Amino acid sequence: MDSGDRDNPHIPYRDFHDEASRPVLSRGHDYPSSYELQAHRHRRGQLLYASTGTLAVTTPQGSWLAPSERAVWIPATTPHAVRMIGTVSTRSVYVDRVVAEPLGDTCRVIAVSPLLRALLVAAVDVPPAYDFDGRDGMLMALLVAEVARAATIPLALPLPTDRRLASRCSHFLEQPRMTESIDHWAAGLGMHRRSFTRLFRRETGMSFAQWRQQACLLAALPRLGAGEAVTAVALDLGYESPASFSTMFRRALGRPPTFYRA
Template identity: 75%
Template sequence: MPPLDNDAFEATPRPVISRGNTYPAAFELATHQHRRGQLLYASAGTIAITTPYGAWIAPPERAVWIPSGTPHAVRMIGAVMTHSVYIEPEVTGKAGEACRVITVSPLLRALLVEAAEVPREYDPDGRDGMLMALLVEEISRAPRVPLELPLPTDPALASLSARFLEHPNVAEGIDAWAGGLGMHRRSFTRLFRRETGMSFAQWRQQACLLAALPRLAAGDAVTDVALDLGYESATSFSTMFRRALGKPPTDYRAA
């Protein structure tokens, strides 16, 4: 039987549906969107999601919530196995109307794996229906993780930001950015915060953090990652990393 196309799959008459996929390393899904809200979880590998509003990274034990109708592209870092859940807008509950990275608890992980085996047109009043209802509740309750990076919409600032994301360096200064836009430092600072909701220093650090995670997941040495991102030592990088995520970078490298 040929696989269902996305429209037919999403039209399945159930409030919550799920499926799994496998992708080779470096595979990219071009920008697309879903009528339903989507939780994208990689049980193996790391995923990077980009939308018009920002970028999100989901390393192991994390997942990304993508609200209905949100255009997004996905890049696979390493070989990836995903478990996706698609939820009708009227039952998304407290999952939210903005993209976010969430912690995947052992219970949520087990539900995601089990849901991938549930028939598309399951009995909503039976065991499978209860499983899907519990899955939605656990998604709504999952703690948010600060693994996101707002992207500016101002064309000139967006261009500078895109260049920085190609080669992030924590030592790059605000004066260089302001000069590149022909602006005074104070005016640039106001523009940057208005566009991203963050200070330049916060955004720069977050960009470096998100650049580090895929490399750590791929097995790169902490010292190599730290120095490539402009940190003076692995110790200073590890201090920042632990402060941001509550764990040392070696934990993510091991995972």
């Protein structure tokens, strides 16, 4: 993120614990289905976890998806918007810069282990002025340590900075389909296939096929959460059959699409 993002007065701060002296704080909230939090930022880093439902987090650098058993780490001052897929109950942990360094300075989706899940649930009941050297302080310290060691899960959709490629990606996201090919995109940008694949990976850190699949996954979850049939979603996204769509879905998220259908 550049300094313009950090200092942009049009992206407000949403800080709930400005006066708190403790380095790690937690808060829970319940949201109805399809609720959206407009772009905002925090002075502390935020770990955002949905104990129910699914979260879609969007920043200037891309989108991150957190279904059950996943959470999103959002570094301090990163502008982000959040969309709820299904009824969502969140557990947020706000981490001061003093102790946030091991958690990284880029957004990422992490796996939530049973221990981390229990810590996230328990942390919500810890008072803001907890005893740093007591049981609550140890709980918060262990929580941060578990986040630092958690595995990163590839549920991101990075957006390119190259102007022409960014425009093409944005257009694709309006109606993603698995049938679109590298050759079609390369021809549309007036590039050779090899040059296009090199540019795409350099700009997004992913292959075109990986990025296309992630885009379709991000498009599918809100529709499933709204109650649409798996078959209709699969065919609209260009999959040959609901079975091939379900295979992709289970491989990416560990559960079938019916699990996320309202």
